[in-house]
Amino acid sequence: VADYKNGEWTDLRIVPYGALDLHPANAALHYGQSIFEGMKAYKNDKGEILIFRADANAQRMNESAVRMCMPEIPEEVFMEGLLQLLEVDKNWIPSGKGASLYIRPYMFATDNYIGVKPSDTYKFIIFTCPVGAYYSKPVTVKVETDFTRATEGGTGGAKTAGNYAASLFPALQAQRAGYDQLLWTDGKSHSKIEESGTMNVMFDINGTLITAPTNTGTILKGITRDSVIRLAKDWGKPLEERFLTVSELQEALENGSLREAFGTGTAATIAHIAKINVNGKDYVLPEKTPDAFSYKVLHELDGIKYGDIQDSRGWIVK
Numbered sequence: 476v477a478d479y480k481n482g483e484w485t486d487l488r489i490v491p492y493g494a495l496d497l498h499p500a501n502a503a504l505h506y507g508q509s510i511f512e513g514m515k516a517y518k519n520d521k522g523e524i525l526i527f528r529a530d531a532n533a534q535r536m537n538e539s540a541v542r543m544c545m546p547e548i549p550e551e552v553f554m555e556g557l558l559q560l561l562e563v564d565k566n567w568i569p570s571g572k573g574a575s576l577y578i579r580p581y582m583f584a585t586d587n588y589i590g591v592k593p594s595d596t597y598k599f600i601i602f603t604c605p606v607g608a609y610y611s612k613p614v615t616v617k618v619e620t621d622f623t624r625a626t627e628g629g630t631g632g633a634k635t636a637g638n639y640a641a642s643l644f645p646a647l648q649a650q651r652a653g654y655d656q657l658l659w660t661d662g663k664s665h666s667k668i669e670e671s672g673t674m675n676v677m678f679d680i681n682g683t684l685i686t687a688p689t690n691t692g693t694i695l696k697g698i699t700r701d702s703v704i705r706l707a708k709d710w711g712k713p714l715e716e717r718f719l720t721v722s723e724l725q726e727a728l729e730n731g732s733l734r735e736a737f738g739t740g741t742a743a744t745i746a747h748i749a750k751i752n753v754n755g756k757d758y759v760l761p762e763k764t765p766d767a768f769s770y771k772v773l774h775e776l777d778g779i780k781y782g783d784i785q786d787s788r789g790w791i792v793k
């Protein structure tokens with residue numbers, strides 16, 4: 476925990492997990508100044524603790540802070556807090572393939588008032604939670620063309636609570652209709668695929684990987700997405716950072732040129748998409764074959780995270 480007051484971060488401390496004391500007029504509860512991150516630490520067979528790309532999370536948290544009128548957290552404060560906490564929590568980190576410690580850093584306004592303005596004080600908290608071996612089961616998705624998650628000029632590129640609140644109602648409707656997640660489209664024309672609820676998405680069409688660009692401010696700059704792009708470039712896999720249109724997607728599903736589609740995110744890592752609903756029509760994707768690009772990526776990322784594959788890209792913080 477750290478507190479921001481009088482223009483600086485103070486009182487970095489570790490406290491037992493427990494309830495927070497909030498004033499009824501807490502500004503974050505009313506006006507939504509609340510940002511967060513999600514990351515993981517891994518313990519390997521040698522007992523070493525490895526954190527994947529924590530510096531990228533610290534940087535993204537600061538980008539979110541700027542958009543939400545909140546103070547940035549110096550990267551060294553973020554990292555020091557994280558490493559101190561992991562030292563205390565190290566025995567809680569499960570070891571073994573797939574298991575990890577989920578890490579949730581977040582920051583929220585702590586001024587108490589009624590009135591729309593940025594708070595002067597904030598709290599930064601990191602808490603952790605052991606998570607068991609994940610199994611990224613294939614997901615079913617529906618292309619959403621009625622509701623909008625994020626629109627240009629909005630807060631879609633920030634990891635802020637309100638984006639997730641806005642997505643709850645449409646996502647619930649999709650779940651009731653039998654789909655795990657939505658594939659969001661752009662807010663203007665609803666013709667371009669953006670991302671899913673908790674993952675960026677990638678499509679392999681005729682061997683070329685296509686994923687939406689993140690410079691429109693409407694899509695979260697996923698760290699897994701960035702890692703997959705880096706691997707694709709290093710391995711010479713053709714890649715296009717551009718918007719796939721809904722009609723292009725439907726055509727590729729119709730004519731069989733869509734080889735695979737998958738989501739990328741910290742929680743799921745790489746999630747194979749098994750079914751896509753486009754314009755009310757369900758398309759079942761081909762089974763994932765052992766030569767799928769996503770298998771290779773998953774193997775490489777897991778290998779790096781547990782220290783089995785040399786981290787030649789500087790992604791691991793110990």
Ligand code: PMP
Nearest residue numbers: 673674675695697698699740741
């Ligand atoms: N998009 C959204 C909306 C998300 O919540 C997440 C999860 N943080 C992602 C994409 C994937 O980002 P990352 O790879 O950094 O976990």
